[in-house]
Structure formats: structure tokens, C-alpha cells
Amino acid sequence: MTARTCLKCGWVHFGVSRKYAETEIDSFNTFFDKASQDVKDSYGNRRSNIKHYERCFYCSGPYTNFRDAKPGDAPDGVTMQPIIVEHEPV
Numbered sequence: 001m002t003a004r005t006c007l008k009c010g011w012v013h014f015g016v017s018r019k020y021a022e023t024e025i026d027s028f029n030t031f032f033d034k035a036s037q038d039v040k041d042s043y044g045n046r047r048s049n050i051k052h053y054e055r056c057f058y059c060s061g062p063y064t065n066f067r068d069a070k071p072g073d074a075p076d077g078v079t080m081q082p083i084i085v086e087h088e089p090v
Helices: 018-034 037-042
Strands: 003-006 011-015 066-068 083-084
Touching: 011 018, 018 083
Parallel strands: 011 083
Antiparallel strands: 003 011, 003 066
């Protein structure tokens, strides 16, 4: 796994390939489309899309404005969200 740090806000994400992101989006949207309204409500009544993987979870900075994470960028055990990494697919 490649950890990536947002240069705008410092939030750390884990890197995924665009292909991986697209597969996860398709999988989630298939699940979402078949889900009950209560389940849809719990996900904010929104399907997934590639923009969720192209922007920083915290500040919405673009995935192109990230660097490889360095030791100490994020505490051990912290929850990280995915971000597109063009150079190293997962």
C-alpha cells in the first residue's frame, strides 16, 4: 500500500489505481441500487463516482497535489480513505 499525503491540508490517504477505484465504484453502486431506502439513507442517498477517489477526503484538494507519505504524517491506526495514484497501482 502506498500512503499519500495531501499537500494542501496534510491528510493522509492510501493510494489505489484508477482501475481499482472504478471496480469499487461499480461494486458499490450495484449494492446501492438494490438496497432498501433505509440503507440508501445511511449512505446519504448518493451513489459513488470517481470524484470520491480524485479529491482529498478532508479539503477536496486534487489527487495530483499529493506526495508519498513520510513517517509521522499519520498516527498508527488512523483511518485512511482512498486516493487515486497514477504511478503505482494497487
